[in-house]
Amino acid sequence: MADANMKKAGTGKSALGLVLIAIGIIAIIAAVVWVLMQPGALETLANVAIVAILVIFGIIIIFYAVVALAAIPLYAMKGEQYQEGIDYSMDDVQPVKESSSEDPKNGTS
Amino acid sequence: MKYTITGDNLQFVNVELAADEEFHSQAGAMAYMTGNMRMESAMEGGFMSGLKRSISGSSLFLLKYKPQGGSGVVGLGGRVPGKILDIDVGKGTWICQSSSYLGAEPTVRLDLAFQKKLSSALFGGEGFILQKISGKGMAFIAACGDLNVVELKPGEVYKVSTSNAVAWEESVKYDIAAAGGIKTAMFGGEGLFVTTLTGPGKIVIQSMTLAELAQALIPYLPNNN
Numbered sequence: 001m002a003d004a005n006m007k008k009a010g011t012g013k014s015a016l017g018l019v020l021i022a023i024g025i026i027a028i029i030a031a032v033v034w035v036l037m038q039p040g041a042l043e044t045l046a047n048v049a050i051v052a053i054l055v056i057f058g059i060i061i062i063f064y065a066v067v068a069l070a071a072i073p074l075y076a077m078k079g080e081q082y083q084e085g086i087d088y089s090m091d092d093v094q095p096v097k098e099s100s101s102e103d104p105k106n107g108t109s
Numbered sequence: 110m111k112y113t114i115t116g117d118n119l120q121f122v123n124v125e126l127a128a129d130e131e132f133h134s135q136a137g138a139m140a141y142m143t144g145n146m147r148m149e150s151a152m153e154g155g156f157m158s159g160l161k162r163s164i165s166g167s168s169l170f171l172l173k174y175k176p177q178g179g180s181g182v183v184g185l186g187g188r189v190p191g192k193i194l195d196i197d198v199g200k201g202t203w204i205c206q207s208s209s210y211l212g213a214e215p216t217v218r219l220d221l222a223f224q225k226k227l228s229s230a231l232f233g234g235e236g237f238i239l240q241k242i243s244g245k246g247m248a249f250i251a252a253c254g255d256l257n258v259v260e261l262k263p264g265e266v267y268k269v270s271t272s273n274a275v276a277w278e279e280s281v282k283y284d285i286a287a288a289g290g291i292k293t294a295m296f297g298g299e300g301l302f303v304t305t306l307t308g309p310g311k312i313v314i315q316s317m318t319l320a321e322l323a324q325a326l327i328p329y330l331p332n333n334n
């Protein structure tokens with residue numbers, strides 16, 4: 001019964017598109033290899049890469065340094081907060097288990 | 110649309126769609142579908158919406174599922190060991206940790222959200238970027254570990270370990286507070302801060318984050334020595 005109702009949507013154009021994408025990727029790789037084979041290109045690229053890596057590392061180190069420096073004053077400012085004279089119950093904590101749309105109370109919200 | 114969420118810690122959400130219904134999911138979430146179901150990737154909402162989705166940890170393209178001339182079933186799975194949670198977005202907008210969106214009815218809108226406070230973004234554990242799920246209909250989110258849902262009354266506060274808050278209703282106030290004194294900060298294992306979630310509204314908390322899971326597995330990973 002299932003086979004009788006089976007239809008086929010053509011994917012020939014999609015396959016052609018995939019082939020073109022693959023050719024494009026190969027062409028890009030070939031172009032990159034050709035550029036790298038030019039005299040001096042690899043050296044220039046290496047210099048640019050070193051500078052870029054150093055800049056990225058510098059930014060990351062500065063960011064973490066700023067965050068670390070900001071943590072202490074923020075820790076002092078926020079303080080430990082706690083409530084007094086309020087009762088909480090474990091009954092309010094509901095575990096997530098299997099569920100379905102047929103459940104009387106479906107959906108978390 | 111009818112659905113079931115099945116399994117223990119690597120759950121499925123099984124969605125049954127009538128002939129005229131549609132369902133969306135993030136790319137790569139589909140685990141199975143029936144023979145009469147067709148899926149098509151689409152940059153729903155245009156390039157900017159796709160880009161915002163992508164930045165929020167979802168995918169540039171969404172997958173649209175539609176059964177052909179009868180009811181069909183599609184099953185989605187999460188990307189990490191954990192639970193899948195059904196959220197009725199029509200009852201309120203939710204803010205979720207990035208990458209938690211799994212799928213939803215077409216009437217649900219997934220958007221990028223930012224932490225409102227710089228201090229919460231830097232030390233709250235969830236980062237700057239979050240996901241905002243709004244609109245109308247059912248949405249499904251997935252997160253690592255087991256999940257607890259708590260409905261906070263106005264003024265009620267839950268202190269949560271940083272990065273263990275999975276999702277919270279928009280009405281919930283998200284902030285940070287000091288974990289405790291110097292002994293607690295240095296030896297408590299929670300760092301300097303905890304996340305505070307203040308009601309009213311529902312919150313979802315996870316027992317283990319993906320980073321904690323990865324860290325727990327590191328000693329057991331095979332090495333070449």
